[in-house]
Amino acid sequence: MAFVPFVQSSPPSGRAYELGTRLKETIDGFRQEHPNITGPEIRQAMNLAARGSATGAQPIVLAIGVALLLLLGLFALLLFEFR
Numbered sequence: 001m002a003f004v005p006f007v008q009s010s011p012p013s014g015r016a017y018e019l020g021t022r023l024k025e026t027i028d029g030f031r032q033e034h035p036n037i038t039g040p041e042i043r044q045a046m047n048l049a050a051r052g053s054a055t056g057a058q059p060i061v062l063a064i065g066v067a068l069l070l071l072l073g074l075f076a077l078l079l080f081e082f083r
Contacts, residue, residue: 023046
């Protein structure tokens with residue numbers, strides 16, 4: 001039986017709520033100035049901002065990399081076991 005690690009996320013902190021509120025207000029203001037902006041453009045901007053920040057999304061990328069490495073190892077183990 002394979003074990004797939006799952007890290008349950010904790011509830012957002014007060015600072016996270018505050019930052020989320022500020023981001024929403026900024027996006028709403030930008031939408032008023034540029035009403036033709038699309039959802040994908042907003043997502044791209046959020047990704048750019050996350051990559052440019054000090055914390056960014058590196059922990060998520062690392063977790064995905066580790067999970068893929070574990071799956072690859074499990075696949076190799078199963079492949080050699082059934083030979």
